[in-house]
Amino acid sequence: MTITLPPVPPALRGKIVLPDDHRYRLLRSTYTVTARPAAVLLPENTEQVVAALAYARERGLPISVRSGGHGLSGRSSNNGGVVIDVSGMNRVELIDRKERLVRVPAGARWAQVAQALAPHGLAISSGDHGNVGAGGLATGGGIGWLVRQYGLTIDHIRAAEVVLADGGVVRADAENEPELLWAVRGAGSGAGIVTAFEIEALALRKVGYAQIVVELDRDGRALRRWAEHIAAAPRELTVAGMLMPHGRSTVGAFTAVVAGANERRLREAVEPLLKLGSGVLDQSAQLAPYSALVSPAHLHANVGQQPVTTTNGLLTAMTGDDAAAIMDVAAGPHRPLVQLRFLGGAANDLPADATAYAHRRHEVMVIGSTFPPQGAAELDASWRPLADRFDGAYIGFESRPDEAAFNRIYPGETGDRVRRAWRRYDPDGVFQALWRSA
Numbered sequence: 377m378t379i380t381l382p383p384v385p386p387a388l389r390g391k392i393v394l395p396d397d398h399r400y401r402l403l404r405s406t407y408t409v410t411a412r413p414a415a416v417l418l419p420e421n422t423e424q425v426v427a428a429l430a431y432a433r434e435r436g437l438p439i440s441v442r443s444g445g446h447g448l449s450g451r452s453s454n455n456g457g458v459v460i461d462v463s464g465m466n467r468v469e470l471i472d473r474k475e476r477l478v479r480v481p482a483g484a485r486w487a488q489v490a491q492a493l494a495p496h497g498l499a500i501s502s503g504d505h506g507n508v509g510a511g512g513l514a515t516g517g518g519i520g521w522l523v524r525q526y527g528l529t530i531d532h533i534r535a536a537e538v539v540l541a542d543g544g545v546v547r548a549d550a551e552n553e554p555e556l557l558w559a560v561r562g563a564g565s566g567a568g569i570v571t572a573f574e575i576e577a578l579a580l581r582k583v584g585y586a587q588i589v590v591e592l593d594r595d596g597r598a599l600r601r602w603a604e605h606i607a608a609a610p611r612e613l614t615v616a617g618m619l620m621p622h623g624r625s626t627v628g629a630f631t632a633v634v635a636g637a638n639e640r641r642l643r644e645a646v647e648p649l650l651k652l653g654s655g656v657l658d659q660s661a662q663l664a665p666y667s668a669l670v671s672p673a674h675l676h677a678n679v680g681q682q683p684v685t686t687t688n689g690l691l692t693a694m695t696g697d698d699a700a701a702i703m704d705v706a707a708g709p710h711r712p713l714v715q716l717r718f719l720g721g722a723a724n725d726l727p728a729d730a731t732a733y734a735h736r737r738h739e740v741m742v743i744g745s746t747f748p749p750q751g752a753a754e755l756d757a758s759w760r761p762l763a764d765r766f767d768g769a770y771i772g773f774e775s776r777p778d779e780a781a782f783n784r785i786y787p788g789e790t791g792d793r794v795r796r797a798w799r800r801y802d803p804d805g806v807f808q809a810l811w812r813s814a
């Protein structure tokens with residue numbers, strides 16, 4: 377089928393990339409999916425986002441919204457539709473140093489945010505990768521290197537500018553459209569196109585950063601010790617890790633980040649961790665600026681280079697049986713990549729109804745991924761013994777945002793409220809197509 381695209385409106389002149397444009401090759405796809413949209417629109421300000429949305433809606437074409445292009449579902453591109461790519465809107469501004477208030481345009485990548493804030497002694501905890509965009513991460517959650525110290529990225533969003541499905545532009549904050557702000561903080565993908573966030577940063581220059589590789593016993597006892605230790609540790613310690621089967625044993629590669637550390641505090645935080653495995657295989661520790669963790673070296677074009685199927689689940693606490701089941705999955709026949717994010721601390725400071733991310737009693741997130749030639753079937757088969765153990769899930773690490781995933785990510789009352797908010801701000805369901813097309 378040939379799609380004929382009509383004339384370009386003046387506001388979008390030079391901002392529409394069609395398949396015969398030399399820029400198309402680097403814009404058509406996302407990090408995880410290779411796609412062939414009819415057009416990629418590159419608005420550089422809010423007015424152009426409004427024009428881009430009108431252009432797509434008038435033609436009845438499917439719409440993808442893209443900021444950094446790292447969404448695991450790959451739905452920030454499509455085949456035959458329009459991509460509204462806001463990555464050109466990326467100039468980070470310090471609004472108020474005393475209040476540590478920062479304007480983060482949705483198209484900024486977290487490496488750019490960290491670089492812009494470092495000279496001011498400020499940081500925003502985002503995720504572990506500098507190429508991820510503000511728009512996708514800060515409308516979903518933001519579980520980053522400082523999550524136990526700072527909480528999620530969304531916990532510090534004070535205001536958002538949103539282009540709604542009808543083309544209206546709204547500033548949502550505590551006084552004006554608070555329900556829209558609530559939805560943006562965790563369920564923003566179905567509410568509209570966020571053009572910018574106002575986020576309260578953390579005063580922070582250096583962090584302590586340790587990488588520890590340990591052997592873990594197959595029955596999960598060592599893994600449980602890690603979880604128990606971290607749950608009781610001061611919130612300045614955040615740990616993430618991955619499990620890698622290694623012969624008949626399993627290796628845990630953990631990264632520990634200590635907020636605002638000096639050498640003594642880094643040593644005090646890391647030394648107990650070395651005793652928690654069945655044996656230390658490697659270790660290193662150093663002080664570094666926070667911006668080194670979400671480095672500009674991560675920045676790259678997204679050309680579908682990392683096909684992957686990912687899912688995740690949240691545990692309120694890791695029992696011995698949970699730990700044993702996680703170890704079994706990591707070492708099981710399909711050997712999915714199993715990653716762990718230890719939560720708690722500031723991630724659980726807010727009440728469950730404060731944002732659309734409701735999982736405020738949870739201590740551990742378990743993420744599973746399969747890579748080609750393995751796919752969804754192998755991931756589901758591996759994940760089955762774990763699935764019933766979870767109580768909730770996180771949108772950021774879900775490749776298949778279908779109804780079942782919605783119910784895990786936005787359970788009960790939260791889900792009802794998200795649906796109401798989406799209906800109110802997007803009655804035609806323009807942006808919720810993301811969930812339906814699964």
Ligand SMILES: Cc1cc2nc3c(=O)[nH]c(=O)nc-3n(C[C@H](O)[C@H](O)[C@H](O)COP(=O)(O)OP(=O)(O)OC[C@H]3O[C@@H](n4cnc5c(N)ncnc54)[C@H](O)[C@@H]3O)c2cc1C
Pocket residue numbers: 406407441442443444445446447448450451452462482502503504505507508509510511512513515516517518519520564565566568569570571772773810
């Ligand atoms: C390598 C990698 C590492 C990651 N690490 C972390 C991590 O440490 N912590 C964490 O929390 N998450 C992490 N994630 C998940 C990441 O937060 C989500 O995939 C996020 O959606 C990516 O944002 P993006 O802007 O780059 O994605 P995009 O692909 O641009 O967008 C993804 C989806 O978000 C929505 N969206 C995008 N922009 C907007 C906007 N401006 N307004 C409204 N909706 C929008 C759209 O529905 C879109 O389909 C990681 C992902 C990858 C691939």
